[in-house]
Amino acid sequence: MNNSQEQLLSKTDLRAQDISEAEVARRFQWAKRQGRPAWLWPEISVEAWREALQQIARVVPDALSGADDPPRLDGDPTAIGLAGYTSGLGPLLGWWARTGALRPSPTVGPVLDLHLRHNQIRAARLEAAAIALVEQLARRGVPTAVLKGADTARAYFPDPGVRPASDIDLLVRAEHVQTAEAVLRAEGFAEASRGERESSWRRRDVPRAPRSLTLTHGDDPWSIDLHSALDLRVSTGALLARLDLGAPMDSRRRWACNPAAVALDQPLLLFHLAIHAGAGLQNLTLLRLVELHLVIRRDTVEGRLSWEAFLALGQRTGLLGFAYPALRLCEDLIPGTVPEAVLERCAHAAPRGVLRIVRRLTPATAQRIDRTSIAEHFMWSDGWRQRAEQLAADIAPRVGSWRTLWSIYEKRAWRLVRGRVSR
Numbered sequence: 001m002n003n004s005q006e007q008l009l010s011k012t013d014l015r016a017q018d019i020s021e022a023e024v025a026r027r028f029q030w031a032k033r034q035g036r037p038a039w040l041w042p043e044i045s046v047e048a049w050r051e052a053l054q055q056i057a058r059v060v061p062d063a064l065s066g067a068d069d070p071p072r073l074d075g076d077p078t079a080i081g082l083a084g085y086t087s088g089l090g091p092l093l094g095w096w097a098r099t100g101a102l103r104p105s106p107t108v109g110p111v112l113d114l115h116l117r118h119n120q121i122r123a124a125r126l127e128a129a130a131i132a133l134v135e136q137l138a139r140r141g142v143p144t145a146v147l148k149g150a151d152t153a154r155a156y157f158p159d160p161g162v163r164p165a166s167d168i169d170l171l172v173r174a175e176h177v178q179t180a181e182a183v184l185r186a187e188g189f190a191e192a193s194r195g196e197r198e199s200s201w202r203r204r205d206v207p208r209a210p211r212s213l214t215l216t217h218g219d220d221p222w223s224i225d226l227h228s229a230l231d232l233r234v235s236t237g238a239l240l241a242r243l244d245l246g247a248p249m250d251s252r253r254r255w256a257c258n259p260a261a262v263a264l265d266q267p268l269l270l271f272h273l274a275i276h277a278g279a280g281l282q283n284l285t286l287l288r289l290v291e292l293h294l295v296i297r298r299d300t301v302e303g304r305l306s307w308e309a310f311l312a313l314g315q316r317t318g319l320l321g322f323a324y325p326a327l328r329l330c331e332d333l334i335p336g337t338v339p340e341a342v343l344e345r346c347a348h349a350a351p352r353g354v355l356r357i358v359r360r361l362t363p364a365t366a367q368r369i370d371r372t373s374i375a376e377h378f379m380w381s382d383g384w385r386q387r388a389e390q391l392a393a394d395i396a397p398r399v400g401s402w403r404t405l406w407s408i409y410e411k412r413a414w415r416l417v418r419g420r421v422s423r
Helices: 002-013 022-033 046-064 077-087 090-099 111-137 149-155 175-187 266-280 288-302 307-317 320-333 342-350 354-359 386-396 404-416
Strands: 145-147 167-171 189-194 196-203 223-227
Touching: 002 196, 046 077, 046 090, 077 090, 077 111, 090 111, 090 196, 111 149, 111 167, 111 175, 145 149, 149 167, 149 288, 175 189, 175 196, 175 223, 266 288, 266 307, 266 320, 288 320, 288 342, 307 320, 307 342, 320 342, 320 354
Parallel strands: 167 223
Antiparallel strands: 145 167, 189 196, 196 223
């Protein structure tokens, strides 16, 4: 990057993509009435966004490998910026551009740099909050495991500011949940929601509405997700992914930011990341696929990840099939990451509906925010009993209030009216 480019980037106003709370509300209302409640960008076509995702996916392998001839990224800067936001790769693309691993066009470069600058601010803020909270939990005798991005951002990415996260995920033993919640309240957090195995907490002084809808803003809302178990049900009609059988709290790997907490060790770490990425196609972002690659690459080289141990744990716990979608698409994005024999074992354990769906996906098209598919919705429901369970949950969702229930039915009605549901 030359001096003139650096000066241009440094002059880009951090507020360039800020929007008002009223505009955020207007866009959500507009999106709902279009039958696409997650598509919030009337100024950008879905086709332009998809093409931008394809462009980003094409540069990822060479940028990761440090190719002698860095890949170019050109095109509509607005569409590429949005694709960087929805895919989660915007800050990493900005880092690659800054370090010379990627050559963006003069119009795309400032957009990517803005993604990076904002997320570096946000990541530093979240990391400081996580460190302080882990310290307080340790003082109260609560062992803690730090999960997902709060762990991988510093342990596996080239800079912690390139891995966006919406929350800080912490795991404690079930018998320590009450104490952990008391610590959260003492630190100024209030409960926002509660599920069977986790609760979400927000600081009272953190805003509720996003500051931007085109990048992860430094001042965007964030929360603490307090988990009492690692087990995950990827959908109502699916079997339970028994991640707790991997004994997460017995991990010997210390969290890089504060050794008072642990982080998941291999091979449980890979299962946890892959299963969360593939649990719903809205989660199957390019960022999560790149994250899997970075974790696999480093831990196989350093001897922490053995594919034999991965298969053994997966066979013992029944986790192999749950990991298949994310591992398959990670290999498709960056060939040579996952051995074919491992993919075959995972595919053999996956439901038939999952195999059918994954066969027609690519890394750039896997993420679903623009449409709803019945087949994809039921892909984890293997058999009539599980499909019936899923259907029953769809008809009568278990939600906390009539207002929330009405919102669910209203969104479904608009999808049907607009013809946004496919088989």
